[in-house]
Amino acid sequence: TTDPLVIFTPSGKRGHFPVGTPVLTAARQLGVDLDSVCGGRGICSKCQITPSYGEFSKHGVTVAADALSDWNSVEERYDSIRGLKQGRRLGCQAQILRDVVIDVPAESQVHKQVVRKRAEVREITMNPSTRLYYVEVQEPDMHDPSGDLERLVTALCRDWDLPDLEADLGVLRNLQKALRKGAWKVTVAVHLGDAVFSPRIVAIWPGFYEGTIYGLAVDLGSTTIAAHLCDLRSGEVVASSGIMNPQIRFGEDLMSRVSYGMMNPTGSDEMTRAVREGMNALFVQIASEAQIDRDLIMDAVFVCNPVMHHLFLGIDAYELGQAPFALATSDALSLRALELDLNLHPAARVYILPCIAGHVGADAAAVALSEAPDKSEDLVLIVDVGTNAEILLGNREKVLACSSPTGPAFEGAQISSGQRAAPGAIEHVEIDPVTKLPRFKVIGSDIWSDEDGFAETIAQTGVTGICGSGIIEVIAEMRMTGIVDGPGLIGSAEQTGSPNCFADGRTNSYLLYDGTAAGGPLITVTNTDVRQIQMAKAALYSGARLLMDKFGVDKVDRVVLAGAFGAHISPKHAMVLGMIPDAPLDKVTSAGNAAGTGARIALLNTDARAEIESIVRQIHKIETAIEPRFQEHFVNASAIPNAVEPFPILNA
Ligand code: FES
Structure with a gap:
C-alpha cells in the first residue's frame, strides 16, 4: 500500500490510512486510547495530540514536518480563543498527509492512569460509570414527527455507539429547553449501566458543557x-x-x-x-x-x-x-x-462493595481490591486493625479471610491513660536500656520529652494521654528492657532496676509522665493495661496464625498493615509484642487507608467492581469462633511475644 503509515505512541499501534484521514479517525480504527467528548467537532480539546517529527529509528520511519495538514479554521478558532499548547494539534482536525508518528499525551487518554500517592505506585485506569458526551441533534421536522428524546438517543447511538438509552424524568423535564438553548447541541451525562440499572441519560446541559462531573x-x-x-x-x-x-x-x-x-x-x-x-x-x-x-x-x-x-x-x-x-x-x-x-x-x-462474610465487610473487600493479594507472587498477610481486626492471607493461588475480635484497646480505649489519636497523645516511646527511663513524643510535636523545647510542646498541646500506637510502643519497649516479662507482669523497681516502676495495689505500674506539679495528668502503664494489650494482640495474632494453619505455612513473606492505625504502628514494636508473625522488618509495610483507596478504585473503574465481586466469591472465609485451634493459638499468643513460637528473624 502507498497510503501513509501512522504510528501512535506510547501504544505502538500502527496502520496505513488514506491521505486526508483525521488523526482521531485513525486512532479509533486502531483502538488507540484518544479521548473526545465533542465527537470530533473541535470544541472539547480532549483529543490533543503531538505529531513527532524527525527520525524514529525504533519505528523505522522518517517523518516530515508537514506530515499533518495545516491548521484549519476550527483549529485556528480554538487556538485564538483558548490557545493550544506549543506543538499540540486537535486530533479530530489534523489530517494525515504522510508517514507520521503521533504521540498521545497522558491527559488525552480516556483510560488514563491516575497515579496514587504512595511510594509503591499502583495505577488506577480510568473507566468511570458515568461519562459526558457532546452531540448535535437533528432538529424536529413536520415530516418526521419524532420526539426530542428519540432524536437525542439516535444521535448518541450514531456518534458514540451508545445503546438505546433511557432518560431520567429530570432529564426529560430539561430536555426541550436545553436542546433549543444549545441550538440542538447538548452535552449529556450517561450512566453506563450495570447489573441492576440499564444505561440512562442522567443529566443534560445546553451546548458544550465545559465543566466536569x-x-x-x-x-x-x-x-x-x-x-x-x-x-x-x-x-x-x-x-x-x-x-x-x-x-x-x-x-x-x-x-x-x-x-x-x-x-x-x-x-x-x-x-x-x-x-x-x-x-x-x-x-x-x-x-x-x-x-x-x-x-x-x-x-x-x-x-x-x-x-x-x-x-x-x-x-x-x-x-x-x-x-x-x-x-x-x-x-x-x-x-x-x-x-x-x-x-x-x-x-x-x-x-x-460486597461483604466477604458476617464479620468481614466491604471495607476488607476494598482492602483486597487495593492491595491485590490475589495477584501477589509472594504470600502476603494483610491486617486491617480496628476494634475488629480483619485479616487476609494469600497469594495468586488462594486468599483466606477472617476477622478477630481485638476490642478497642488498640485505639487507646480501655487503657488507663488511653485516648484517641489527637494532639497531646503520646504516640512514640523509647526506654533507655541502661537507665530504664522513658522518653516520648506526642502527636502535634516533633520534640522528644528529654530534649530542649519540650516545655513548649506542653504549652502548646499538653500531654494528655496515650494513643493506640503509643501504648504498643511503650509495652514493647518495656518488654525489651525487661520491665515486663514474657507472661506480661510488670516487675518492681528492685526487680527491674527502673526507678519508674512502683507498687500499684497488688501489681506494679510504670510511670511514663508526671505532669501533676503543673496541674497536668499522671500517665502510667498499669498491669491491667498490659493485660488489655495482651488480649488484643493475642486475638490479632491467633487470627493470622489460624489463616497460616489453613494455608499450610508457618511463615509469611510479607505483612501489610492497613487502616489509619496501621499507618502509625511501628513494625518493630508490633513484632516485639507478637502482634504479627515473625517476618523481616523491611517486609512489614503500611498501606495507609487501603479501604479508602479500594473505594476510589471502584469509583473510577467499573471493571474493578466486577473484579472485586469475583475475588470476594473466591476468598475462603474462616470463622475463628468455631475453630478449636484459635483458642490454643490465643493462649500461646497472650505471652509476649509468644509462649511457644520462636521469632527467629526478630531475635536475630
Ligand atoms: Fe473534541 Fe477534537 S474531539 S476537540
Missing part, C-alpha cells in the same frame, strides 16, 4: 466517615474530608450499637437516620471545600464493615450480633442515592 469514594467507619471527592474525568481527588460518625452517641463500638438496636424498638431506624444525616453534612462540607455544586456529584462508592453496612442501608443489624452472623446480603449493591436519602445529584448512583 464528580464522584465520591466514602469509607464509612464506625468512628469516622471519610470521603474523597474525585473528578470523574481526570480521576483526580479534588477534596477530602471527614466527620465523626454520628452513631457514636448510640454506642462507641459496634456491638453496643447492635444492642442499642435490640433494646429500642426504633433504635435501628434512629441509627440509620443519624448516619445518613451525618453523611449529608459531610457532602455539604466537601462540596463547599471543593467549591462545587452537590448536584454535580453523580456517583458514589461506599465501603464499610458489616454492621455499618446494615445500619446505613436501614437493615436491622440484629443477626450480626449473634452466631452464625448472617448478613442480609453479602453481594455488592447498586442503588440510587435517593433511596438512601443522600443529597447528591437526583439521579446519582451508589455502589457498595
Whole structure:
C-alpha cells in the first residue's frame, strides 16, 4: 500500500490510512486510547495530540514536518480563543498527509492512569460509570414527527455507539429547553449501566458543557466517615474530608450499637437516620471545600464493615450480633442515592462493595481490591486493625479471610491513660536500656520529652494521654528492657532496676509522665493495661496464625498493615509484642487507608467492581469462633511475644 503509515505512541499501534484521514479517525480504527467528548467537532480539546517529527529509528520511519495538514479554521478558532499548547494539534482536525508518528499525551487518554500517592505506585485506569458526551441533534421536522428524546438517543447511538438509552424524568423535564438553548447541541451525562440499572441519560446541559462531573469514594467507619471527592474525568481527588460518625452517641463500638438496636424498638431506624444525616453534612462540607455544586456529584462508592453496612442501608443489624452472623446480603449493591436519602445529584448512583462474610465487610473487600493479594507472587498477610481486626492471607493461588475480635484497646480505649489519636497523645516511646527511663513524643510535636523545647510542646498541646500506637510502643519497649516479662507482669523497681516502676495495689505500674506539679495528668502503664494489650494482640495474632494453619505455612513473606492505625504502628514494636508473625522488618509495610483507596478504585473503574465481586466469591472465609485451634493459638499468643513460637528473624 502507498497510503501513509501512522504510528501512535506510547501504544505502538500502527496502520496505513488514506491521505486526508483525521488523526482521531485513525486512532479509533486502531483502538488507540484518544479521548473526545465533542465527537470530533473541535470544541472539547480532549483529543490533543503531538505529531513527532524527525527520525524514529525504533519505528523505522522518517517523518516530515508537514506530515499533518495545516491548521484549519476550527483549529485556528480554538487556538485564538483558548490557545493550544506549543506543538499540540486537535486530533479530530489534523489530517494525515504522510508517514507520521503521533504521540498521545497522558491527559488525552480516556483510560488514563491516575497515579496514587504512595511510594509503591499502583495505577488506577480510568473507566468511570458515568461519562459526558457532546452531540448535535437533528432538529424536529413536520415530516418526521419524532420526539426530542428519540432524536437525542439516535444521535448518541450514531456518534458514540451508545445503546438505546433511557432518560431520567429530570432529564426529560430539561430536555426541550436545553436542546433549543444549545441550538440542538447538548452535552449529556450517561450512566453506563450495570447489573441492576440499564444505561440512562442522567443529566443534560445546553451546548458544550465545559465543566466536569464528580464522584465520591466514602469509607464509612464506625468512628469516622471519610470521603474523597474525585473528578470523574481526570480521576483526580479534588477534596477530602471527614466527620465523626454520628452513631457514636448510640454506642462507641459496634456491638453496643447492635444492642442499642435490640433494646429500642426504633433504635435501628434512629441509627440509620443519624448516619445518613451525618453523611449529608459531610457532602455539604466537601462540596463547599471543593467549591462545587452537590448536584454535580453523580456517583458514589461506599465501603464499610458489616454492621455499618446494615445500619446505613436501614437493615436491622440484629443477626450480626449473634452466631452464625448472617448478613442480609453479602453481594455488592447498586442503588440510587435517593433511596438512601443522600443529597447528591437526583439521579446519582451508589455502589457498595460486597461483604466477604458476617464479620468481614466491604471495607476488607476494598482492602483486597487495593492491595491485590490475589495477584501477589509472594504470600502476603494483610491486617486491617480496628476494634475488629480483619485479616487476609494469600497469594495468586488462594486468599483466606477472617476477622478477630481485638476490642478497642488498640485505639487507646480501655487503657488507663488511653485516648484517641489527637494532639497531646503520646504516640512514640523509647526506654533507655541502661537507665530504664522513658522518653516520648506526642502527636502535634516533633520534640522528644528529654530534649530542649519540650516545655513548649506542653504549652502548646499538653500531654494528655496515650494513643493506640503509643501504648504498643511503650509495652514493647518495656518488654525489651525487661520491665515486663514474657507472661506480661510488670516487675518492681528492685526487680527491674527502673526507678519508674512502683507498687500499684497488688501489681506494679510504670510511670511514663508526671505532669501533676503543673496541674497536668499522671500517665502510667498499669498491669491491667498490659493485660488489655495482651488480649488484643493475642486475638490479632491467633487470627493470622489460624489463616497460616489453613494455608499450610508457618511463615509469611510479607505483612501489610492497613487502616489509619496501621499507618502509625511501628513494625518493630508490633513484632516485639507478637502482634504479627515473625517476618523481616523491611517486609512489614503500611498501606495507609487501603479501604479508602479500594473505594476510589471502584469509583473510577467499573471493571474493578466486577473484579472485586469475583475475588470476594473466591476468598475462603474462616470463622475463628468455631475453630478449636484459635483458642490454643490465643493462649500461646497472650505471652509476649509468644509462649511457644520462636521469632527467629526478630531475635536475630
Ligand atoms: Fe473534541 Fe477534537 S474531539 S476537540
